[in-house]
Amino acid sequence: MTREEVFVKLNEIFQDVFDDEDINVNDATTAADVDGWDSLEHINLLVAIERGFGIRFTMGETTGLKNVGEMVDKIMAHLG
Template identity: 65%
Template structure:
């Protein structure tokens, strides 16, 4: 899977979780960039991503991710 394909799938997940069709995530996107991205929505987002990509983030990965780009790196590593 390419980085672009991961972003395409992530954009759909983010739009669904945050109920906002205008969201487009990029490498630098953080929780500060999306209005409703709080701790509860973060859990929903992680669960949706794990389900979509058939993987599990470990706790270290979850707490160390600083932006969506790092999330994509982890997804590609687990492919």
């Protein structure tokens, strides 16, 4: 999967989790840019990403992510 393909799929997951079809994430997107992205919704988002991509994050990977770009890096690493 290319980085672009990951972004397309990830964007669909964001739109589904936050119930907002206008969301368009990029490398620099942070929690402050998405309405309702609090720590609890972050867990729902991670679960949806794991299911969507068929991967499993460690708990250590789920904290300290600075932006969506870093999240994509983690997904790419799991997809190998």
